[in-house]
Amino acid sequence: MIPVIALTGHLGAGKTSVLNQLLSRPGTRVGVIINDAGAINVDAGLLTSQVDAAESIAGGCVCCLNDSGPLDELLEKLSAPRLRLDAIIVETSGLADPVNVAQLLRFSRADNVRFGGIVDVLDAVEHERTVDTGGLPPARYAATSLVLVNKMDLLEPAAATATLERITARVRERNALAPVLPIAHAAVAPELVFDVANEQDPEDQLPLAELARASHHRHTPHVHAVTVPCPEPTDPGAVLDLLASPPPGAYRLKGVVPFRLAGGRRARYRVNVVGRTVHFEPPGPSADPSEDGLVAVGMELCAEQATAALRAALSPSTQEPSARSLTRLERQLILSGGPQRGEIS
Structure with a gap:
């Protein structure tokens, strides 16, 4: 979109x-x-x-x-x-x-x-x-x-x-x-x-x-960005917690994130956050899974804090997500114009 x-x-x-x-x-x-x-x-x-x-x-x-x-x-x-x-x-x-x-x-x-x-x-x-x-x-x-x-x-x-x-x-x-x-x-x-x-x-x-x-063209203040890859499915609750409380100085968060769902299923979603506005959508056929991850963008972004926060949220999940995490994900998909299932494998 x-x-x-x-x-x-x-x-x-x-x-x-x-x-x-x-x-x-x-x-x-x-x-x-x-x-x-x-x-x-x-x-x-x-x-x-x-x-x-x-x-x-x-x-x-x-x-x-x-x-x-x-x-x-x-x-x-x-x-x-x-x-x-x-x-x-x-x-x-x-x-x-x-x-x-x-x-x-x-x-x-x-x-x-x-x-x-x-x-x-x-x-x-x-x-x-x-x-x-x-x-x-x-x-x-x-x-x-x-x-x-x-x-x-x-x-x-x-x-x-x-x-x-x-x-x-x-x-x-x-x-x-x-x-x-x-x-x-x-x-x-x-x-x-x-x-x-x-x-x-x-x-x-x-x-x-x-x-x-x-x-x-005029000189513009420098924008800082931090990228953390996410090669393995992560827990949706951890990511939603990150989006609700981004790292200090992060104005935008963007990327494609693979989530672990119930029953061993997986789903990938493109994530866009601007201020307090969060949007999820299917990533589309051109989104390369090898590039999955999140990018934090901001003027006064602390790279160390942002990297730690993104890594914690995107860490691989080996357990099935809780019912609460799945409910929160479903609610966010509905708010984003869903319900949407993403790409299930």
Whole structure:
């Protein structure tokens, strides 16, 4: 399934700049849905030429749609196999409420897509004067998967530190898990948001796209990743415990994991975790069993802790799983759009 990521943020926070930075990574085919509050979709004209497929919802805010039908139609269009997209990004208008956007995407009726999280862009200079002005923290914090505090370069170092601490504390009152990442010039590593398919553009990519990517490239904070293989079936309960409580600093977990089931059966599932969102699906025929395992991705990932946590969860299971573990696995499959049986051998 193709992950659908919502890019939200108040007017002027830098959403379109962040989007262009995400699109500047070579080797990934990204579809974009632009939502502008005006009758003419102005933001669509600001995007660089490397977008592989784009659609727009103009004349209103996506979170104010009477139902998800118009959005679902665009998601169906962009998730068509012929487009071979790796991810779809929905850039909302500055008026959009992340809570409502998350609901629309989580309960989308479009096939072949899954919820990939909410990335909320904040303006470090203006946020405390325009969005979070005091009182109760805004409800938007509760819905976000990743908070990007943009324009940190416009603040003096001492003020930048204090501002980031205040914003982080406010987010934590609503959301204990979402990473709060300070960025400058809207530069964010795409690996935090979606899988990067290749290191370079395919050979048939137009040179114009490569030039566009180069002109929009900025230095991004380094992303850390830890990979632990899982050649033998493991206990589903141990893996579900890991997904419920990821290693410190791990924003994403991904991979294919073989599980031991009752009666000596086995099942493999592709696992994707973004923040608090967990998704399971069959791995597909192209998933090589020799590459089974999990990858943890994060900005402040402790490699030693992450490796130990993944190894403990993925250790081979020689005993049949408990009824509780199987019930938890079945519940997760249902939440992911199942029930699904994976590949039983």
